[in-house]
Amino acid sequence: MSEKFDLKQAFNVEGLSTLVTGAASGLGLAYAEVMADMGAKVTLTDINPDTLQQQVDRLAARGCTVRGAVLDVTNREQMAQVFKEANDAYGSIDVVFANAGIDVGPGFLTVEDERNPAGEIENVSDEAWDRSINANLTSVFNTIKAAVKYMKPKGSGRIIVTSSNAAIICEPIVGTPYMPAKAGVAHLVRQMALELAKYGIQINAIAPGAFMTNIAGGRLKNAEDRKAFEVRNPLGRIATPDEIKGLALYLASPASSYVNGAQIVIDGGTMLGQVD
Numbered sequence: 001m002s003e004k005f006d007l008k009q010a011f012n013v014e015g016l017s018t019l020v021t022g023a024a025s026g027l028g029l030a031y032a033e034v035m036a037d038m039g040a041k042v043t044l045t046d047i048n049p050d051t052l053q054q055q056v057d058r059l060a061a062r063g064c065t066v067r068g069a070v071l072d073v074t075n076r077e078q079m080a081q082v083f084k085e086a087n088d089a090y091g092s093i094d095v096v097f098a099n100a101g102i103d104v105g106p107g108f109l110t111v112e113d114e115r116n117p118a119g120e121i122e123n124v125s126d127e128a129w130d131r132s133i134n135a136n137l138t139s140v141f142n143t144i145k146a147a148v149k150y151m152k153p154k155g156s157g158r159i160i161v162t163s164s165n166a167a168i169i170c171e172p173i174v175g176t177p178y179m180p181a182k183a184g185v186a187h188l189v190r191q192m193a194l195e196l197a198k199y200g201i202q203i204n205a206i207a208p209g210a211f212m213t214n215i216a217g218g219r220l221k222n223a224e225d226r227k228a229f230e231v232r233n234p235l236g237r238i239a240t241p242d243e244i245k246g247l248a249l250y251l252a253s254p255a256s257s258y259v260n261g262a263q264i265v266i267d268g269g270t271m272l273g274q275v276d
């Protein structure tokens with residue numbers, strides 16, 4: 001054990017310029033909040049200007065260094081502009097959370113485990129497929145590309161991507177176009193980890209299970225839908241967004257200096273199998 005290892009320093013993210021996509025709600029807001037509360041300078045971005053402004057104001061009111069920028073992650077021009085402004089405002093881009101994503105439901109089973117024709121493949125619209133790939137996968141490609149432009153010249157950076165346990169297992173009560181988009185995200189992270197390590201950039205994925213957010217129109221706030229996820233979970237519950245903050249801080253900080261190309265599952269054990 002090295003006498004020089006300082007645990008507090010290992011988790012120190014003070015002053016790091018951090019940009020989060022989809023930061024006005026749910027997991028993105030949790031990432032932005034933990035970074036801002038720990039002293040990072042955070043650019044919150046989101047497609048929804050109203051909720052974005054509310055969250056920026058809330059964090060600023062408690063003394064955090066934050067700014068907001070409207071960003072649709074499928075819009076490459078806007079992405080380039082928002083990254084440029086964040087770099088101008090805070091002097092660098094050190095940490096990026098590529099987080100924004102959408103559900104395009106329904107699944108081929110209902111929460112009562114019955115067949116749901118609306119979610120069966122012949123009824124999945126081409127529009128839903130394209131929208132999922134664009135908002136969940138191409139968006140992450142766009143975000144990584146924008147981030148690398150600022151991280152490569154300075155020889156350092158952290159990129160944290162929100163995948164899903166849907167990148168690893170299939171979930172019949174979630175819409176089919178979501179699954180391959182998230183699996184693609186996970187593999188993109190692995191390829192990028194190989195390529196970018198040489199430039200001091202580390203990239204990892206967080207694969208959450210069910211968290212109580214506004215995804216899918218807030219379906220997890222509906223008791224029946226929530227129960228369908230709770231019964232699949234050994235802890236018997238779904239998670240709150242606060243429960244992702246420790247992992248987010250770890251992956252953004254020097255504490256995870258040897259973690260690269262990983263996909264870290266945070267799902268209360270859902271993928272291990274079912275218990276009665």
Ligand SMILES: NC(=O)c1ccc[n+]([C@@H]2O[C@H](COP(=O)([O-])OP(=O)(O)OC[C@H]3O[C@@H](n4cnc5c(N)ncnc54)[C@H](O)[C@@H]3O)[C@@H](O)[C@H]2O)c1
Nearest residue numbers: 022024025026027047072073100101164210211213214215
């Ligand atoms: N909540 C879960 O159970 C869960 C599980 C696994 C993975 N995820 C992933 O977590 C990420 C965050 O989802 P969440 O659950 O916090 O949902 P959420 O709906 O609460 O938050 C998503 C945010 O992204 C924004 N957004 C949507 N489309 C956008 C776009 N094109 N450009 C920019 N912003 C956009 C929304 O306005 C919203 O503020 C997503 O990638 C999602 O797939 C969530």
